[in-house]
Amino acid sequence: MTTENAPSPESPPSAAGSIDAHHHFWRTPEHHQHWRDTGLPTLARDFEPADLAVELERTGVAGTVLVESLDVPAENRYLLEYAAQTPTVLGVVGWLPLRDPAAAVKTLDELAGHPVVRGIRYLIGRDPADWLVEPRTIEVLRELARRGLAWDIVPVTSGHVDHVCTIAEAVPDLRIVADHLARPPLDTGGWEPWASGIARLASHPNVALKLSVGIDVLTRWPAWQPERLGRYVGRALEQFGPRRLMVASNWPVIMVRRTYAETMADLLAALGTGVAPDDLAEVRAGTARRWYRLPT
Template sequence: MIIVDAHQHYWQPSRGDYGWLADAPASLRRSFLPVDLLAERKAAGVTFSVLVQAAPTEQETRYLFELARHDPAVIGVVGWVDMEADDVGARIDALIHAGDGLLCGLRPMVQDMADPDWLAKPSLDRAFDCIQERCLSFDALVGMPHLSALCRRLRRHPQLKVVLDHAGKPAIGDGRFDQWTAWIDELSQHPPLHCKLSGLLTLLGEPMHEDAIEPYVADLFAHFGAARLIWGSDWPVLTTHASFSHWLTVALNLTERYAPGSQADVFAANAARFYARDIAAAKTRLNMPAAS
């Protein structure tokens, strides 16, 4: 089975634009580059990946394009753009040109913003118009404080192709299930919205067992179904709690439990469709048989 990791990162701290790393676990404050993932990804049986921004600069997005050109498994890049810039359309066009087919979406780092209503600001309307006009996707990196603003944004842009990163970061450690599932219920009413089955293990508090994520996964399948869930590793953030292969196995087992027979969709087809990636062409680039 072809597996697409729809959410992984590379970063190089010496570039100087990863401000959030200062407060991250010490194990993450080093470079994570293709050479660090290649063997682990191959051993887990993951064929392709979508590379997601980790710094709020357009320069980092261009850096990811360069890394992607040296990692043939990368089939797309979700980048960053200054969405409040007056020339946001020209900036997006410049990134599309620089990516030469790699740019498939954009992601502001909303979780790090002090204003929980930022996503709903009317001043962002032009940026979201441009994202839709360029047929790009929007990755919503939000936590529960931002879900209300996200719902308001979706009412203003009902055709926006959006994916909720890490299931909206439920407060698993605090056990606040009801509040989170109420937001998921509202968000799931937006047909174009997909949700990433990613980042859940890193939300566990100590000494919680990983089984604590199961009610959340069950709720995601109940609300979105197998057709709108997309698996991602969130590597290397994942490494603070589990190995690449372990999270993949956990996610495969949970998918088979709550949506039997849908693994090909959750672990490949949904990501390819959502991000408009040509898997057949990617196979050819890797010299893989077309039917594999």
């Protein structure tokens, strides 16, 4: 599979039939996120199902995965309410208080009655996260695996990658999803240690990767440059293969730099023209369906 020669702007790849594996909804001010406080006026408003519905209709995206964006107990209530009113939401990645094992198990019990919840996440930012590999945290992650839930994480640093690899080995039945291309250095044009980290993550068959761009990159990248994506997406495709790679918009966060339709087109174009149709179908929808066990 090659990653050069992306389709021309005159014929961008279609996202029709895709599953958008990562987006958010929120209301301001009750759904307050500290990272939106300054410098991001584009995001300082409500983003709700009706707003995304317009984009899905325009692009032909068939379904989505709604992901938590705030580490507070009320987040799961918001997510479940949104999912109940939005038929295009095929699965939810909820919030879990992972640093408090007793509270985490209690929350899992509360979520057990909601089959739309297909995974969980806890935001770690750039903070050191040695607690992730403590025995009590590993046991919570084993419980996730027993319940058939996936675990999302945004590995921003090399230390985070180390921890994800440790967990992947310790809990081989846990389906792990590394969000946002594991923070590629798009803003600097760098390569290492990101490229080696991608290879290490990919060496664990229970780790998948989201083809998306996170807020950490978007706020440091002076301008969206789709021509830069190919090198990093190509590395991800080379290491993970199409069956462990899933396209994801990260809407509405991506609107800091790009529209929804442009984002989905750019990410798929970055795969290159040498990807076989069956492989492209995996990236567009198949991986997300399997990893999150979404309804067909």
